[in-house]
Amino acid sequence: MLPAISLGLWHNFGSVDDYSEAERMILHAFDRGITHFDLANNYGPVPGSAETNFGRILRDNLSAHRDELFLSSKAGHQMWEGPYGDGSSRKNLMASIDQSLRRTGLEYFDVFYSHRYDGVTPIEETMQALIDIVRQGKALYVGISKYPPEKQRLAYKILRDAHVPCLLSQYKYNLQVRYPESRIIPAAAEEGSGFVAFSPLNQGLLTDKYFSGTIPAGSRAARPEGFLQPAHVTAHVVASAKRLNEIAKRRGQSLSQMALAWLLRDQRVTSVIVGARSVAQLDSSLSALNNLKFSADELTAIDNMTSSFLQQSPKTPE
Numbered sequence: 376m377l378p379a380i381s382l383g384l385w386h387n388f389g390s391v392d393d394y395s396e397a398e399r400m401i402l403h404a405f406d407r408g409i410t411h412f413d414l415a416n417n418y419g420p421v422p423g424s425a426e427t428n429f430g431r432i433l434r435d436n437l438s439a440h441r442d443e444l445f446l447s448s449k450a451g452h453q454m455w456e457g458p459y460g461d462g463s464s465r466k467n468l469m470a471s472i473d474q475s476l477r478r479t480g481l482e483y484f485d486v487f488y489s490h491r492y493d494g495v496t497p498i499e500e501t502m503q504a505l506i507d508i509v510r511q512g513k514a515l516y517v518g519i520s521k522y523p524p525e526k527q528r529l530a531y532k533i534l535r536d537a538h539v540p541c542l543l544s545q546y547k548y549n550l551q552v553r554y555p556e557s558r559i560i561p562a563a564a565e566e567g568s569g570f571v572a573f574s575p576l577n578q579g580l581l582t583d584k585y586f587s588g589t590i591p592a593g594s595r596a597a598r599p600e601g602f603l604q605p606a607h608v609t610a611h612v613v614a615s616a617k618r619l620n621e622i623a624k625r626r627g628q629s630l631s632q633m634a635l636a637w638l639l640r641d642q643r644v645t646s647v648i649v650g651a652r653s654v655a656q657l658d659s660s661l662s663a664l665n666n667l668k669f670s671a672d673e674l675t676a677i678d679n680m681t682s683s684f685l686q687q688s689p690k691t692p693e
């Protein structure tokens with residue numbers, strides 16, 4: 376029961392960003408049927424400030440609508456100094472959820488995720504922390520993000536055995552990042568976990584903004600705090616985006632709209648979490664919902680154009 380398009384607050388909602396535009400985006404999103412907002416303890420910058428800002432927007436505008444909202448947060452990436460401020464230990468998750476609840480002013484999250492498999496903490500420990508978070512009433516459901524396939528199945532099993540099934544599995548998935556197709560999405564579907572795609576526009580690479588060969592001012596790649604760096608804007612990804620854009624044009628969509636529609640054509644994809652820097656970008660993304668159907672020829676052409684990305688599978692999902 377998530378909206379097809381959800382809004383994520385990783386970038387553009389921190390203390391370095393325009394608060395008024397952040398507030399407008401959240402309220403506009405809600406007015407347009409986006410009930411699911413995706414947070415994490417470290418979103419900002421500064422880390423934590425996206426949760427603080429969201430809490431303020433909620434208190435000022437939406438407190439009467441809490442039960443209409445589905446709010447997620449996560450813990451697992453570097454947040455505070457020392458060994459307990461990072462990773463997937465019980466210590467980190469338990470402290471993090473309390474911090475996130477304080478920052479947002481929420482009584483509970485709808486979903487709380489383990490943000491990543493850290494390769495060190497026994498998975499039983501991380502899952503037990505998630506189970507206890509639900510039992511303590513701090514979250515209604517739990518999820519995992521970026522777990523490698525063999526750990527993904529184990530996480531599902533541990534959670535299911537404790538009667539706290541894994542509601543959502545969140546992974547990077549878009550036309551240029553295809554690794555979830557082979558094992559991750561089938562496993563989620565088989566085991567009854569919803570699949571949520573993040574960075575569906577590959578952080579803006581699946582738009583026309585980098586087509587001229589320069590990095591536009593204000594774009595994510597131009598911002599020092601942006602996770603997308605100029606080095607990621609390679610000739611290969613831009614050339615592939617340009618080719619995909621030809622198909623999008625024939626469908627009467629922008630490339631970004633086709634990128635979202637392409638993800639949503641798969642019934643196993645529960646929701647895609649978009650990022651947005653403005654209300655206009657958000658509206659443009661929502662218009663993707665006007666055309667979600669693809670012909671077999673279009674899908675084949677898209678697969679041919681993106682075949683180089685099918686081979687790329689990170690050892691640990693990023």
Ligand SMILES: NC(=O)c1ccc[n+]([C@@H]2O[C@H](COP(=O)([O-])OP(=O)(O)OC[C@H]3O[C@@H](n4cnc5c(N)ncnc54)[C@H](OP(=O)(O)O)[C@@H]3O)[C@@H](O)[C@H]2O)c1
Nearest residue numbers: 383384385413573574575576577578579594595650656659
């Ligand atoms: N679980 C995890 O580890 C994880 C990791 C990453 C993200 N996430 C979640 O996924 C969410 C989305 O990630 P993301 O921000 O990378 O998503 P994205 O949708 O792939 O990228 C968003 C960026 O694309 C550009 N954009 C968006 N709509 C556009 C439009 N209509 N026209 C032109 N450009 C447009 C903007 O870039 P410019 O600013 O350049 O204009 C925007 O900042 C995050 O907020 C977070 O909630 C989760």
